[in-house]
Amino acid sequence: MHLSGGLRRAEPAMRTQPHPKRTSSSIALLTGLLFLPVRSVPAQSSGIQYAGDAYGSFANVADRIIAGKSFPVFMGPCGTLRPPLSGANTGATVNARPAVATGAIDTTVSATDVSGTQTSQTTATTHSVDVLTGLITAREVRAVSASSHDATGFHTSAAGSSLVGLVVAGAPILVVPAPNTRIDLAGFGHVILNEQIVNIQPTSASLSVNMIHVVVTRTNTLVPVGTNIIVSHAKSRLLGTSIAGTLGGFAYGTSLQQGRQLASGPSAMQPLGCHGTNGAVRTNSAVALDFQPAFATAVVTDTASGVVTSTSAQGETTSTVEAANLLSSLVTADVVEAHANAFTDGSTFTFKDTGTSFVNLSVRGFPDIKDDVPPNTRVALPGLGDLWLRREIFGPNSIEVRMIEVVVNQANVQGIPIGTNIRVAVARASAH
Numbered sequence: 470m471h472l473s474g475g476l477r478r479a480e481p482a483m484r485t486q487p488h489p490k491r492t493s494s495s496i497a498l499l500t501g502l503l504f505l506p507v508r509s510v511p512a513q514s515s516g517i518q519y520a521g522d523a524y525g526s527f528a529n530v531a532d533r534i535i536a537g538k539s540f541p542v543f544m545g546p547c548g549t550l551r552p553p554l555s556g557a558n559t560g561a562t563v564n565a566r567p568a569v570a571t572g573a574i575d576t577t578v579s580a581t582d583v584s585g586t587q588t589s590q591t592t593a594t595t596h597s598v599d600v601l602t603g604l605i606t607a608r609e610v611r612a613v614s615a616s617s618h619d620a621t622g623f624h625t626s627a628a629g630s631s632l633v634g635l636v637v638a639g640a641p642i643l644v645v646p647a648p649n650t651r652i653d654l655a656g657f658g659h660v661i662l663n664e665q666i667v668n669i670q671p672t673s674a675s676l677s678v679n680m681i682h683v684v685v686t687r688t689n690t691l692v693p694v695g696t697n698i699i700v701s702h703a704k705s706r707l708l709g710t711s712i713a714g715t716l717g718g719f720a721y722g723t724s725l726q727q728g729r730q731l732a733s734g735p736s737a738m739q740p741l742g743c744h745g746t747n748g749a750v751r752t753n754s755a756v757a758l759d760f761q762p763a764f765a766t767a768v769v770t771d772t773a774s775g776v777v778t779s780t781s782a783q784g785e786t787t788s789t790v791e792a793a794n795l796l797s798s799l800v801t802a803d804v805v806e807a808h809a810n811a812f813t814d815g816s817t818f819t820f821k822d823t824g825t826s827f828v829n830l831s832v833r834g835f836p837d838i839k840d841d842v843p844p845n846t847r848v849a850l851p852g853l854g855d856l857w858l859r860r861e862i863f864g865p866n867s868i869e870v871r872m873i874e875v876v877v878n879q880a881n882v883q884g885i886p887i888g889t890n891i892r893v894a895v896a897r898a899s900a901h
Contacts (some may be wrong), residue, residue: 524538544580575592592614609634741774767792810898822861883901
């Protein structure tokens with residue numbers, strides 16, 4: 470719906486009740502909504518944290534990556550406390566010759582709690598494998614990793630892992646070798662087949678399975694000494710825990726993206742880790758930023774803090790930007806402050822923007838826009854694109870606050886390419 474003066478109101482992702490204040494404005498600026506969504510989850514945490522990942526192939530030399538992890542899948546940076554969960558990835562081919570080439574790859578992760586048995590399971594299936602230009606080949610390589618917990622404790626299993634049509638240095642291998650079978654490779658180094666790294670403790674279990682792991686220790690004409698090549702990796706992990714939830718998020722001052730490329734990456738980025746900060750406030754800052762005509766600022770300060778206990782997980786991220794000036798003073802503010810708050814007690818979730826504010830906000834040509842601008846205000850800027858103010862984006866377990874966001878979708882006198890996205894004062898917080 471278009472409003473006079475070029476203002477539009479965008480529907481938020483979630484809402485509960487109307488914002489109690491309306492601005493008086495001759496251009497009929499509609500209020501936003503006060504977002505305090507409270508969500509119930511199917512069940513509280515069982516006291517087990519599930520984690521895992523899988524990928525098809527990977528090659529590196531120390532810190533230098535030759536071929537990145539192909540078609541990876543994982544349960545998230547913190548895993549999950551609340552099954553069921555599942556994920557999958559798939560891809561057609563990998564060509565990182567002479568190190569490794571493959572056909573189709575399928576990867577999966579899952580977390581389940583069935584009849585008192587909690588299981589984290591991951592799989593990676595890689596077809597048409599060629600390592601070191603025919604030195605090692607296989608029709609199919611499948612890694613399966615499962616970590617489980619039941620009344621008798623923690624366990625791991627690689628059942629289901631397989632090597633089909635495997636040939637190593639001209640010698641066919643007809644059965645799956647015993648775990649951690651090592652074969653020397655003349656002129657290269659060695660390969661470990663069915664590599665299994667097991668760690669079982671009284672309160673945790675993990676299993677990493679690498680079905681083919683080549684280690685290059687000798688000088689050769691194909692790859693450098695120190696190269697590691699892995700085909701079909703699957704890792705699962707369970708951890709007994711008493712925490713009510715995990716956290717996540719970040720804050721940054723500015724960013725400028727043009728299409729798929731970052732012209733100016735997130736400034737003074739401050740992340741919030743899974744287990745919070747034990748109440749400490751972590752801070753990152755920048756003295757001044759100048760990327761004109763898109764934006765210029767004075768001091769940028771970003772923070773993250775959080776506390777995770779057996780009864781709750783609560784986190785906050787903030788971004789404070791001083792003397793913000795966008796698009797040659799088209800949008801200015803003395804101070805822009807984004808706050809994102811996430812909370813869970815293990816069964817309900819709350820996400821809000823308490824503390825978010827503008828000081829002396831001004832948008833040229835829109836005198837009725839004041840510091841108390843409602844959430845998710847959208848302004849159509851003639852000859853440029855769309856301006857979002859106090860944009861709030863809710864995900865299933867998160868809130869992201871973008872205090873100023875400009876989306877350029879028209880040719881303009883500033884010479885800023887169509888497709889450019891400018892953000893100032895961004896804070897995100899999540900609870901899981």
